[in-house]
Amino acid sequence: MRDKATSFDIAHRAGVSQSTVSRALRNSPLVNLETREKVQAIAAELNYKVDKNASNLRRQQSGTLALLLFEDPTSDDSLINPFFLSMLGSITKASAKAGYDLLVSFQNLNDDWHAEYEDSNKADGLILLGYGDYVDYRNKLSKLEEQKTHFVRWGAHDVDHPGISIGSNNVQGGFDITQHMINLGRKKFAFIGGADKHCPEFLDRYIGFCNALKNSGLPHDSSLQIEAISTEDSGYQATSALLAEGKSIDALVCASDLIAMGAMRALREHKLTIPEQVAIAGYDNIPISSFANPALTTVQQNTKLAGEILVDSLIKLINGQEVPQTLMPVDLVVRQSCGIAFSSL
Amino acid sequence: MRDKATSFDIAHRAGVSQSTVSRALRNSPLVNLETREKVQAIAAELNYKVDKNASNLRRQQSGTLALLLFEDPTSDDSLINPFFLSMLGSITKASAKAGYDLLVSFQNLNDDWHAEYEDSNKADGLILLGYGDYVDYRNKLSKLEEQKTHFVRWGAHDVDHPGISIGSNNVQGGFDITQHMINLGRKKFAFIGGADKHCPEFLDRYIGFCNALKNSGLPHDSSLQIEAISTEDSGYQATSALLAEGKSIDALVCASDLIAMGAMRALREHKLTIPEQVAIAGYDNIPISSFANPALTTVQQNTKLAGEILVDSLIKLINGQEVPQTLMPVDLVVRQSCGIAFSSL
DNA sequence: CTGAAAGCGCTTACAG
DNA sequence: CTGAAAGCGCTTACAG
Structure with a gap:
């Protein structure tokens, strides 16, 4: 198996406590600059990475966004609508830029997707893309809202539709x-x-x-x-x-x-x-x-802009900020x- | 905030211990059928999901695969090679089918990708796709191998290239x-x-x-x-x-x-x-x-088959099994x- | 500025 | 078949 370094290993080598290591690695201003640099140098040398599971568990968040792609059920198995693919590219890049990991999943209509991700702490919020028939999905969307799941969706704004939507004009x-x-x-x-x-x-x-x-x-x-x-x-x-x-x-x-x-x-x-x-x-x-x-x-x-707005809006939602519905201009x-x-x- | 149920909540309601809840939820044969069903019913009712961070931390694995897409640095920002997009679709589906989550990331040549994912316990293994110039990447691949990171890559098999490759003939x-x-x-x-x-x-x-x-x-x-x-x-x-x-x-x-x-x-x-x-x-x-x-x-x-073989091979690698280099037939x-x-x- | 300690929510060896 | 307890590796309030 792989022998991963922990914060205790670093503490030992640096001659400080594990708490100090944790603080130094998170760039806390509380810790002395000299100590901080020494700790970070040792961490780099040992190729140490903070264990995401431990960190997330403790902090009760995941640093991850989930992208749920709903395929057109009528489309052939291997063919994805190229438009969504392009959105996927821009969303991936936008979340990387914002410092979030991106979990990607293709969904069926019957999946119990509306709870899975945020409840299991795998993701802090959801991006819904191309989710097919609006009428069918109204209920699932309401349920998401009820559960206070953070989500944004790509598509037309609809007054009796729950949640924030980002779409083209x-x-x-x-x-x-x-x-x-x-x-x-x-x-x-x-x-x-x-x-x-x-x-x-x-x-x-x-x-x-x-x-x-x-x-x-x-x-x-x-x-x-x-x-x-x-x-x-x-x-x-x-x-x-x-x-x-x-x-x-x-x-x-x-x-x-x-x-x-x-x-x-x-x-x-x-x-x-x-x-x-x-x-x-x-x-x-x-x-x-x-x-x-x-x-x-x-x-x-504008898929590039759309991806960025989707990601930014979701992150704002996660942070408890207000987010407007957005209607983006299109080009001939x-x-x-x-x-x-x-x-x- | 959201009020998530924990295994203790379920234990309380079911009148059993938290250990039993955990076992029941993982379908352990150790627990009495009746107890198991009661626990699962309550879990479903409370919309309970196992906290992945806690579970992963304890089990020292992530149930997640990371797909690292290396873009052709020459290509324009928004345009992804359609072939890779098609691979992405099939890989996403194949990992879902195998019960793994898929983290997707676009990488630059300079990113410190070769350690990040597995070391931080975000993923159990890596799938490398379209990573550009083979000569440039040899070193990074060697480093991955040195660190005993589990990975498979799409591409041509090359004798002096480390790791398992899956590619077309x-x-x-x-x-x-x-x-x-x-x-x-x-x-x-x-x-x-x-x-x-x-x-x-x-x-x-x-x-x-x-x-x-x-x-x-x-x-x-x-x-x-x-x-x-x-x-x-x-x-x-x-x-x-x-x-x-x-x-x-x-x-x-x-x-x-x-x-x-x-x-x-x-x-x-x-x-x-x-x-x-x-x-x-x-x-x-x-x-x-x-x-x-x-x-x-x-x-x-055959991108569909390729995605499946890539995912299956990686999972085998993670489980310590031997995996052959694979050369897939092509069609005119x-x-x-x-x-x-x-x-x- | 630093350390000792609690605790995030699970899984699993140990004891019964 | 079940429960009490340890521990995964962090972060952070608390005390100094």
């Missing part, structure tokens, strides 16, 4: 991308993506979409909103169904890039040219979108899939 | 993809990617490439191996340089999909058609590759970027 994003296409002369729009309480992010994007059409005096017929979940396949199915009906459209606003990828496939199958005959836009700016043909115009969420990423203005063609 | 992959292109009638090959001790994965792919050419009696000139690291941009630069020299080629084997994406951009800029004039292949089968135009023929590494993913046989054109 999806209404704005939906509006901007639609307005962009209107500016390019498009008139016959459809929206591909679910738009109800079950997925408020998509709903918000749809609301932005409707606002833009209304603003410009364009008709918006609810029959042109086609249900789809965030997969390539679902986007393909929804768009195929739309086209099969023979509806005439010249612009497709998709609730996510994955949906847009599928929609592009359906358009191609129907021999419709992009962007000449049908302009198309996505949402998320996942890596794939810049390599699509034509490259996909989309909306970029203009590529080729919406073409250029009709007038200049 | 890259020689095989390089051979298969090259052979595929030879079968389709290609004759003038180039390999884009670094091929030296600093990146043994790429070197192995290059060795497979050379073997295939030799087997078929095709010339292989080392001037047709162009250095590139695994980024789109580097692939673009390397291919542009190759084309600028005016070399005549009809097949490009790239050491990674990211490199291939850049190479395709360079080919397009030089008005070379893919696959008619130049066939191209990548390695990794990252999500982007199926959406490239034309869709990229590539080599698929044939799409459009290598075209079809010349004879049938």
Whole structure:
């Protein structure tokens, strides 16, 4: 086995008490500078590390944050939504920067996740990411709140939803991308993506979409909103169904890039040219979108900032501070899939 | 604050001693079935969870694995190599399945990572992923081994490298993809990617490439191996340089999909058609590759299996068992970027 | 500025 | 099958 040094070993060598070692290592101003330096030198030499379990047990905290990733249950086993992956990267970095360890876990809907982490003192707080159907999870969220678990979640703010949420301004994003296409002369729009309480992010994007059409005096017929979940396949199915009906459209606003990828496939199958005959836009700016043909115009969420805000907010919550709901601005990423203005063609 | 139940609370309610509670909760066969059930019922009712810090401290283990991700220092801050992201997903799932928590950390080259985790009892063992330049890290790996830290790493097996490595059979992959292109009638090959001790994965792919050419009696000139690291941009630069020299080629084997994406951009800029004039292949089968135009023929590494083997091997190591080096088979993913046989054109 | 001592909440050898 | 007790390695109030 490994022969780990303890604070007693250091105390012995330094000729001081174990309490002094502990203080010196935590940089307590109480301890004499000379003593402190001697202790730290010996600790470094022995490759000593404070035992986290003992320290955490005594201090009744863990210095650890838990990231709970809820996968889209519909997605295939090995494929994780690239957007969440990008969030994961930024959250990992942000917690490291804040001096916290990060426990990562993929969750099923049935897991008893809402108590596990904080109750067992494994983590001081929870970050919830992509947890699927909002309606299903309301109860679990309430339970978290009841138990006074510290948590933040990524997603749309919802008045009757417990807890702090950090999310993008999806209404704005939906509006901007639609307005962009209107500016390019498009008139016959459809929206591909679910738009109800079950997925408020998509709903918000749809609301932005409707606002833009209304603003410009364009008709918006609810029959042109086609249900789809965030997969390539679902986007393909929804768009195929739309086209099969023979509806005439010249612009497709998709609730996510994955949906847009599928929609592009359906358009191609129907021999419709992009962007000449049908302009198309996505949402998320996942890596794939810049390599699509034509490259996909989309909306970029700031995942780097999002990760930082999520982590900072959670730490504030843990420290008993007040934290606001946050709605982050989004950026339009203009590529080729919406073409250029009709007038200049 | 939160009012957490302890084993003493349960003992009190159940009318037994705290030791019995502890035993009952760990399903010790020593304790009477009736008592065990009563204790467990009360624990469930109180939403009791064993305090991990206390438990770990006492048992001198953590039930946690640490995943150390070393980013390519050249890559942009927010972009993580999609291949590693996919590995991360499978490792996360595999450790959950094995009953271990997973601590995830992104590391810099200068971090004192080689001691931190296991010495502080935060993790029982380490999984090292994508840790950059092999030559630079040899020393750190040796130090890990010296300290008897338990670790496994993803990558090429290297005789003078300490520790257990799990990796794909890259020689095989390089051979298969090259052979595929030879079968389709290609004759003038180039390999884009670094091929030296600093990146043994790429070197192995290059060795497979050379073997295939030799087997078929095709010339292989080392001037047709162009250095590139695994980024789109580097692939673009390397291919542009190759084309600028005016070399005549009809097949490009790239050491990674990211490199291939850049190479395709360079080919397009030089008005070379893919696959008619130049066939191209990548390695990794990252999500982007199926959406490239034309869709990229590539080599698929089994990340799901890799994650499981990595986790299982590490756990065996922790339990003092012997673990073999593992070389996993790879699969050819044939799409459009290598075209079809010349004879049938 | 320093030391002796209590205690965080468990697990497990020891005794019955 | 059960209980009393020791101890994992720290941190920190208390006393000096």
